[in-house]
Amino acid sequence: MTTTKTTDVCTIAQMSEQGVYPSDEQRHSFAKQLLAWFELHGRHGLPWQYHHQPSADIYAVWVSEIMLQQTQVVTVLKFFEPFLARFTTVQELAVADWQEVASFWAGLGYYARARNLHAGAQQVADFIDTHGRFPETVNEWQAVKGVGRSTAGAIVAMGVKKFGVICDGNVKRVLARHRAVCGDVTKSTTDKRLWEIATALTPKERSGHYAQAMMDLGATICTRTQPKCHLCPVTDDCIASALGVQSRLPVKKKAPPKPHWHSIALSLTHRGLTLWLHRQNGGGIWDGLWSLPIFMLPLDDNQKLDNNTLSDAIFKAWQSDEKVHDLLHSQLIEILPMPTQTSTVYLRHTLTHVHWHLYGMSLCLNHSQFNQINQTLTALGIDYLWTDAPHDLPLPAAMHKLLTLSNSSA
Numbered sequence: 001m002t003t004t005k006t007t008d009v010c011t012i013a014q015m016s017e018q019g020v021y022p023s024d025e026q027r028h029s030f031a032k033q034l035l036a037w038f039e040l041h042g043r044h045g046l047p048w049q050y051h052h053q054p055s056a057d058i059y060a061v062w063v064s065e066i067m068l069q070q071t072q073v074v075t076v077l078k079f080f081e082p083f084l085a086r087f088t089t090v091q092e093l094a095v096a097d098w099q100e101v102a103s104f105w106a107g108l109g110y111y112a113r114a115r116n117l118h119a120g121a122q123q124v125a126d127f128i129d130t131h132g133r134f135p136e137t138v139n140e141w142q143a144v145k146g147v148g149r150s151t152a153g154a155i156v157a158m159g160v161k162k163f164g165v166i167c168d169g170n171v172k173r174v175l176a177r178h179r180a181v182c183g184d185v186t187k188s189t190t191d192k193r194l195w196e197i198a199t200a201l202t203p204k205e206r207s208g209h210y211a212q213a214m215m216d217l218g219a220t221i222c223t224r225t226q227p228k229c230h231l232c233p234v235t236d237d238c239i240a241s242a243l244g245v246q247s248r249l250p251v252k253k254k255a256p257p258k259p260h261w262h263s264i265a266l267s268l269t270h271r272g273l274t275l276w277l278h279r280q281n282g283g284g285i286w287d288g289l290w291s292l293p294i295f296m297l298p299l300d301d302n303q304k305l306d307n308n309t310l311s312d313a314i315f316k317a318w319q320s321d322e323k324v325h326d327l328l329h330s331q332l333i334e335i336l337p338m339p340t341q342t343s344t345v346y347l348r349h350t351l352t353h354v355h356w357h358l359y360g361m362s363l364c365l366n367h368s369q370f371n372q373i374n375q376t377l378t379a380l381g382i383d384y385l386w387t388d389a390p391h392d393l394p395l396p397a398a399m400h401k402l403l404t405l406s407n408s409s410a
Helices: 007-015 024-041 056-069 071-085 090-095 098-105 112-131 137-142 147-159 167-176 187-202 207-220 239-243 307-319 328-336 367-379 396-410
Strands: 260-270 273-279 292-298 345-350 355-364 383-389
Touching: 024 187, 024 207, 056 071, 056 098, 056 112, 056 147, 071 098, 071 260, 090 112, 090 187, 098 112, 098 328, 137 147, 167 239, 167 355, 260 367, 260 396, 292 307, 328 367, 345 396
Parallel strands: 260 355
Antiparallel strands: 260 273, 260 292, 273 383, 345 355
């Protein structure tokens, strides 16, 4: 086996944003060692894996790849089989009502994935009607809504069982370390280089096995922090390991700090029932799900608010003439008294783009307020429900957490 642990190569790599392109021998040995490790130590038996079978359920592989985006396997396992049990084919998913699709995705997070999957199912169903088969190439899959280059490569490799290349976040981390690619991975030139290396290292045969092996290596061995280099099957040729800089790669430009939102999640109750709103027709990341009424507060503090600051923010929100609320909230504020008690529960909910501070508060409505709210929601065409069993509704993760916190503090 050839090793790259030489002073010259390490020095060149250390100075190069492009890293060291693998030799033919290294390309062969990398795949061979990785696949041997995968057979012994990789994850097998996951419900969407077909690498030991002659054919695969392309639809199931596609669904799993979308669910696994930015989500751990242990979480996806709770949702994958119930989803496929309800939407057994791409045609069933294509004709399903979006609200029902959302209900089976509720709690999995990143709900735009579900909307894209639903729209993509309609595209794929039309494709099958026209061509008599699923999409089979990377280009055909990239034309499907919500399917990027790496996801397309994974579907082709593991579902279609043809040659496909993956280069997701885990794979980029492995390759940046192994080939000492020191450029910023958020830059297009570095991304292009990593794709070139990924393509060079992917074997023409068994690329589905290889794709799964690379995912497992990145997820379990070549982790973002504290990589387990002593267990890595390709550590002998890893330049970052030879240099002792594996924890410094990949290089990634520090993202700007996320903004902080502060909101009241208002539990409006009447005779033991609580109001829940159905977010639909442009309801943002929670489109198709149910939530308590949310009232944004006009501040950007990066910490939990103390009771005095929270009370001042609520007062300003209720008294402000600024257009900080949408039509619904503006009308509800006209009906509702200003909440005056301290927050009963607090949740910091971190999303990809924001830190969201949610303060659970409650108001008990009189009969007149109850009727006015119903009339307002009906006039605005907003679907709503008064219920004492919110857990039966498709709720976003933040609402599930608030309910759990409320129950534990009761």
